[in-house]
Amino acid sequence: MKKTVFILSLAALTLSSCGSKKKIAELEQKNKECQDxxxxxTVKLNMCLSEKEALSKQNEYLKQNNTDLINSSKELTVLTTKGAQNLEKSLESLKEKDLKIARLQDALTKKDSVTLALVTSLKGSVGVADPDIEVNVDKGVVFISISDKLLFKSGSYVVSDKAKEVLAKVAKVINDKPTFECMVEGHTxxxxxxxxxxxxDNWDLSVKRSTAIIRVLTKELGVKPAQLIAAGxxxxxxxxxxxxxxxRAINRRTRIVVLPKIDEFYDMIEKEMKNQKK
Incomplete structure (x- = not known):
């Protein structure tokens, strides 16, 4: 009987681990697509800026050409029809390029603003002046990195009382942003x-530390389980x-990766790219 229970438990743990790895792979693939x-x-934006500069030079040439025509003929009181049409087309083209550039810059600015606001919010909410706690951005992803000496004793996955004080502040940030997902990564x-x-082995230890932190966040600090992902x-x-x-002490850490509405930002950029093709 004990052997059967052990086999069933091992199978459940394996299935759970596979699900987590699949979820992690999907998130990493989504993040890579977003970065690409x-x-x-950015390349499109640079091309638009170059085209705008060329059109500006063309516009100046047309203006100078019209000025020369006016000076050469005192009786000419209006621009020639052709010159006026060229000038009008040039101005319309510049307006279109300006609009596309503004859209792209707005999308990128929104992404940067979201990231900056999130980092500022996390730093203010965590509020711990400790070199073993870091709030930063890595490849467009915001994360909180906590040294394991604040969380666990050597070789243990039991969360310390001091760690719970830090995790309480992290939980407040997560609870204030119910649309976020957070992946708790254990590293050894x-x-x-x-x-x-x-x-x-270390795989087991890293996963156990991740799930131990998740249990504290959900059972003691009121974080919704659906917002959290366990990863070792x-x-x-x-x-x-x-x-x-x-x-080795630096490498022993837990990283809480914050994922704020990545799908919405991805859709926003995709929409702007489609608008450029129209």
Whole structure:
């Protein structure tokens, strides 16, 4: 009977892990698509600026040409029909380019404003002046990184009382923004973990630490479970080389990735790109 229960538990854990990995892969793919689209948008913006400059020069030439015509003939009181039409077309073209540039700049500015506002909000809400807590942006994603020495004892996945004080402030930020999703990532150093009845390796430890934090956020601090994603990254995304005790301490961390309405921003950029093609 015990053996059956153990097998069922292991199967459930495997299925849960696969689901988390799939969700993480989907989010990372979505973020990559968003970054690729942003790069394409920036290229389009630079092309529009170049075209605007060329049209401005053409417009100045047309204005000067009309001035010369007026000076060469005192009896000519209006621009020639052809000159006026060319000038009108040039001005209309400039207005269209200005409108496209304004749309692209507005979309990019909105994205930057959302990111800046989120970082400022998180820093103000977390409000912890500690070198072991960092709020920053990495590849367009806002995150809170917390050193494991504030969260866990060595080799443990039991959340410390000091960590709960920090997590309470993080929970307030999440609860104030119910449309956000947050992925809680556990990271370890590369020191092999001593296998026991519960943990097999650093993969297990990193995932257990992630789920331990999620339990505190949901069961003790009122965060909606649907907003949270558990993820374990083990030792494979170090910040620095694991060649000293100090560096290994840096790599042992928990990262809370904040994902604010990525789909809405993606749709906004896509809409502006379609408007340019019309």
């Amino acid at each position: 689209l942003l790069n394409s948008t 150093d590369n020191v092999p973990f001593t296998r026991n009845a519960i943990l097999l 990254r083990s030792e494979y995304i170090p910040l620095v080389d694991n060649n000293t005790a100090e560096n």
